[in-house]
Amino acid sequence: MSRWIILRTSGSHTRPLSSSLHDAGYEAWSPGRTLRRYMPxxxxxGTRLIETDVAIxxxxxxAPAAHLDPLLGLAAQRVGPHPSFSVFxxxxxxxxxxxxSIDGLRAEEAEQAALIAAMHMAESRAEADRIRIAAIKSAASRRRAERELERDRRNELRRAPIALSDGAEVEVIDMPALVGVRGVFERADGPxxxxxFGNRSWKIEGWRICPAAINDNSALRSTAA
Structure with missing residues (x-):
């Protein structure tokens, strides 16, 4: 399984930074879509179609975690070959x-690309608008179905017993505040x-806890040294 780090930059620099780092061999990625606007x-x-590449x-x-060290160096440069950024x-x-964690973003980017391709093939602006509206309705229906499936999945997970040994190193899923942070499983308390985490104990739904990846010593990369 690949691991990624997050780079932060300004909104207008998001896609340019992704392209610049990717071209330099860092395999950076930021999900994008094409924004269509008709201007006088x-x-x-009486109008002209303007298409702009924007960040989702x-x-x-x-960026791949394997590039952490060189990216930390680039981020520290006051003047560099790429738009300014920081490592989160x-x-x-x-x-x-x-x-x-980023599968949903990849899927959304693919859907947006397919939608734009279909709109490009439309023979008129009206037809392109119909395609866009149909896609919006379809996406709304899909999101409702996905929410129902996710609710059922979580209910099933909540009913499952916690199969972890005391002292096991664990990670937490679906909790943004603890993404990438490892803790130590102390005990089960029902569900x-x-x-x-450090000197503080958290009570977390058991289904959110999973064993930490084996032999992944970089999972918690300290920058204090």
């Missing part, structure tokens, strides 16, 4: 993001788990 113009229709998640760029830290460490 001296044309037979402004200010966020993802949490609690003095650099959280690592799993592929699963809940007590997990220690």
């Amino acid at each position: 113009a001296k044309t037979p229709t 998640l402004p200010t966020f760029v993802f 830290h949490h609690g003095g460490r650099v959280p690592l993001i799993s592929d699963r 809940y788990a007590h997990v220690r």
Whole structure:
């Protein structure tokens, strides 16, 4: 499983930073979409179509964790070959993001690309608008179905017993505040788990707890040294 780090930049620099780092071999990625706007113009229709590449998640760029050290060096440069950015830290460490955490962003980017391709093939602006409206309705229906599936999945997970040994190193899923942060499983308490992070113990729903990746010594990369 690949691990990613988060780079932060300004909203207008999001896509340029992603492209610049990718071209330099850092495999950076930020989900994008094409924004279509009709502007007044001296044309037979009185308008001109303008398409702009924009970020789906402004200010966020993802890069493979393997490139952490060189990216920390680039981020520290006052003047560099790329748009300015910083490496995201949490609690003095650099959280690592799993592929699963960005699957939804990849899917949204693919859907947006398919929608734009279909609109490009439309024979008129009206037809393109119909395609766009149909896509919006379809996406809304899909999101409702996904929410129902996710609710059922979580209910099933909540009913499952917690199969962890006391003292096991664990990670927490679906909790942004603890993404990439490892803790120590202390004990089960019905459907809940007590997990220690540093000198503090948290009571967390058991289904959110999973064993930490084996032999992944970089999962909590400290920058204090």
